[in-house]
Amino acid sequence: MFKKFKFIGAALAALFTFTATAEASEAYTVKSGETLWSIGMEHGVSVLELKEINQKDSLHVNEGEQLKIPESISTQERDLLERIVSAEAEGESYAGKVAVATVVLNRVKSDEFPDSIKEVIYEVSPTGNPTFSPVSDGSINQPADEESKKAVKEALAFEGQGSGSLFFYNPSIASNHWISTRETTSVIGNHVFAK
Structure with missing residues (x-):
């Protein structure tokens, strides 16, 4: 019984962590001519983090595409x-x-x-x-x-x-x-x- 509650607690903690991370990022609409590099520069965030959070395998983005912007430093x-x-x-x-x-x-x-x-x-x-x-x-x-x-x-x-x-x-x-x-x-x- 204790193991069952421990598992449920871990699952809820994981869900909360995921939700907090998703809320921590801001939505951004790509403008004409932009790349992940230019967006990273504009927002002061890691291009590698931008690629990861948006599941991209290149720096290419399309105009109008919605991206999540990870939090930067304070x-x-x-x-x-x-x-x-x-x-x-x-x-x-x-x-x-x-x-x-x-x-x-x-x-x-x-x-x-x-x-x-x-x-x-x-x-x-x-x-x-x-x-x-x-x-x-x-x-x-x-x-x-x-x-x-x-x-x-x-x-x-x-x-x-x-x-x-x-x-x-x-x-x-x-x-x-x-x-x-x-x-x-x-x-x-x-x-x-x-x-």
């Missing part, structure tokens, strides 16, 4: 991510800004780092210093520039498709040489990205 998380990108990648190319945002998102998904954007950005290293220098010097408190805002949207759309970079550094000013022992994934401007 407005506060987006603002914080935009500000860290603006401060960390000031003077870097657009691609460098996208890569910095991608590192933060990759860290959130990694078991090696905290589970939220805020916790990743404000994480303190074993030496007691913030891992991101703009947190130390206060430049994270400045508003983000428009290019950094766009770069964050692209990083969100690109999420899950990169080379898995978890670190970045500027070799000409880095004081911790441990980072140079990590596998390099790319070099963009003054930053070396690694995992």
Whole structure:
């Protein structure tokens, strides 16, 4: 008898979870010329999630097609991510800004780092210093520039498709040489990205 109630409870929990997820996504009507990539960029959501939730096997969509848009990060998380990108990648190319945002998102998904954007950005290293220098010097408190805002949207759309970079550094000013022992994934401007 107990097993029967346990099964019913699990079934109801699964149903509730599915319903909550379906309600959490917004409906969207595809406009002429759009792709899953452009829709992902517009809404700041992962193209892979868009494909999965809408059971698509390509980036192609048809005008008038109804899509479910998965939830994105909160407005506060987006603002914080935009500000860290603006401060960390000031003077870097657009691609460098996208890569910095991608590192933060990759860290959130990694078991090696905290589970939220805020916790990743404000994480303190074993030496007691913030891992991101703009947190130390206060430049994270400045508003983000428009290019950094766009770069964050692209990083969100690109999420899950990169080379898995978890670190970045500027070799000409880095004081911790441990980072140079990590596998390099790319070099963009003054930053070396690694995992």
